[in-house]
Structures are given as structure tokens and as C-alpha cells.
Amino acid sequence: DADVTQTPxxxxxxxxxxxxxxxxxxxxxxxxYWYRQDPGLGLQLIYYSFDVKDINKGEISDGYSxxxxxxxxxxxxxxxxxxxxxxxxxxxxxxRTAGTDTQYFGPGTRLTVL
Amino acid sequence: xxxxxxxxxxxxxxxxxxxxxxxxxxxxxxxLQWYRQNSGRGLVHLILIRSNEREKxxxxxxxxxxxxxxxxxxxxxxxxxxxxxxxxxxTDAGGGSYIPTFGRGTSLIVxx
Numbered sequence: 237d238a239d240v241t242q243t244p245x246x247x248x249x250x251x252x253x254x255x256x257x258x259x260x261x262x263x264x265x266x267x268x269y270w271y272r273q274d275p276g277l278g279l280q281l282i283y284y285s286f287d288v289k290d291i292n293k294g295e296i297s298d299g300y301s302x303x304x305x306x307x308x309x310x311x312x313x314x315x316x317x318x319x320x321x322x323x324x325x326x327x328x329x330x331x332r333t334a335g336t337d338t339q340y341f342g343p344g345t346r347l348t349v350l
Numbered sequence: 351x352x353x354x355x356x357x358x359x360x361x362x363x364x365x366x367x368x369x370x371x372x373x374x375x376x377x378x379x380x381x382l383q384w385y386r387q388n389s390g391r392g393l394v395h396l397i398l399i400r401s402n403e404r405e406k407x408x409x410x411x412x413x414x415x416x417x418x419x420x421x422x423x424x425x426x427x428x429x430x431x432x433x434x435x436x437x438x439x440x441t442d443a444g445g446g447s448y449i450p451t452f453g454r455g456t457s458l459i460v461x462x
Binding site: 240271276277278279281284324326328337338339340341342343344346 | 383385390391392393394395398438440442449450451452453454455
């Protein structure tokens with residue numbers, strides 16, 4: 237089984253709808269991240285969490301919120317989806333080893349907002 | 351804002367040739383990592399090089415780091431069609447946060 241899973245894998249929704257993307261991991265990592273990927277723009281960090289009680293905004297957090305329900309679960313919500321939030325969304329985890337963070341990515345959720 | 355920037359944006363080669371892609375960054379780093387992304391899939395970690403290292407190897411991959419020029423290169427030797435993917439560098443700018451910042455990637459196509 238995959239170490240980092242994301243649900244759903246694909247979602248089409250309409251403007252104004254509330255959407256939740258879920259991420260679960262079995263790697264036992266404390267750190268979890270949500271990224272957005274648009275063509276030609278690489279990965280942009282939305283939110284990150286270093287443990288259950290620690291949640292931080294990334295560079296593009298406006299319009300998004302997160303919930304860290306447990307060490308293994310980190311959800312991303314779009315309260316009122318808009319078309320320019322159409323993108324590929326990735327969850328990632330990492331564990332601190334010798335002062336570095338190697339990230340392990342989920343398979344992604346392709347979100348289309350009409 | 352993106353710390354690392356890959357160059358070229360796109361690279362097309364024949365199977366068996368070597369592929370070289372570069373990453374430049376702006377501020378001092380603790381380490382630099384390279385990741386691969388097959389089309390529409392999650393990124394996969396390839397190799398990490400620390401700021402006090404100059405070169406690392408992993409199979410057909412060779413990574414160099416020049417901190418004086420704030421640049422790194424990834425060399426894939428004897429490329430295969432299966433190497434077709436996008437390659438990203440990620441820099442950890444230090445300061446204790448260890449949040450990697452990704453570049454925009456190099457799209458590599460290896461023709462059989």
C-alpha cells in the first residue's frame with residue numbers, strides 16, 4: 237500500500253462549493269504539507285504542519301484552510317471554490333533526519349472548478 | 351517566491367545520451383535536493399547534497415553543488431526513455447525551518 241494517500245484523486249466542482257481534500261500517511265512522520273501545482277509554476281506551498289498542534293501558512297494560503305486531525309491525517313479545504321483554484325494538489329510528509337527534510341509525496345488530486 | 355530556478359525549462363535528447371540540468375538559487379542553503387515527477391504524478395526524491403559537499407552519485411545520477419556560484423547540476427548518464435519526466439530542485443534555506451522551496455522544473459524528454 238502507498239505510504240501517502242490522497243482522496244479524491246479527481247474532482248470536478250462548481251464555483252462557490254466547499255471542497256475538502258484529504259491526506260493520510262503511514263510513514264509515521266510528524267510533518268505534513270499541502271502544495272499546489274500549476275503548469276509552468278512548479279510547486280507552491282499552501283500550508284504546512286510540524287505536528288498536530290502546529291499549523292502554518294505557506295506562500296499561497298488565501299482561500300484555503302487546513303485541519304490536522306491526527307498525526308497521520310491532514311485535510312485541505314476550499315471554503316468557496318473559484319475557477320483559478322483549478323490545479324493539481326499534492327500532500328507531502330517528511331521526517332527530520334540529521335537536520336534535513338526529504339519529502340514523500342502523495343499521488344495528487346486533480347481539482348477542476350467550473 | 352521560488353528560491354531555485356532550473357535551466358533549461360525543457361530538454362529533448364536521444365536515448366543513450368547524457369542529460370544535464372542546472373539549478374540556481376539566491377540565498378545560502380543547508381542542502382539541495384533533486385526530485386523527479388512523472389506526468390501528473392507525485393514527486394519522487396532522487397538525491398540530496400549538503401552544503402559542505404561538492405559532488406554525489408547515485409546510480410546513473412551525478413549531482414554537483416557549487417555554493418560560491420549558488421548553483422547545482424544534475425547529470426543523468428546513458429539516458430533511457432523511462433527517464434522522461436520533469437526534474438525539480440528544492441533548496442532548504444536554513445534558519446531552522448527546513449521548509450524546502452521548489453523550482454519550476456526542467457521537462458526532460460528522452461526519445462527511444
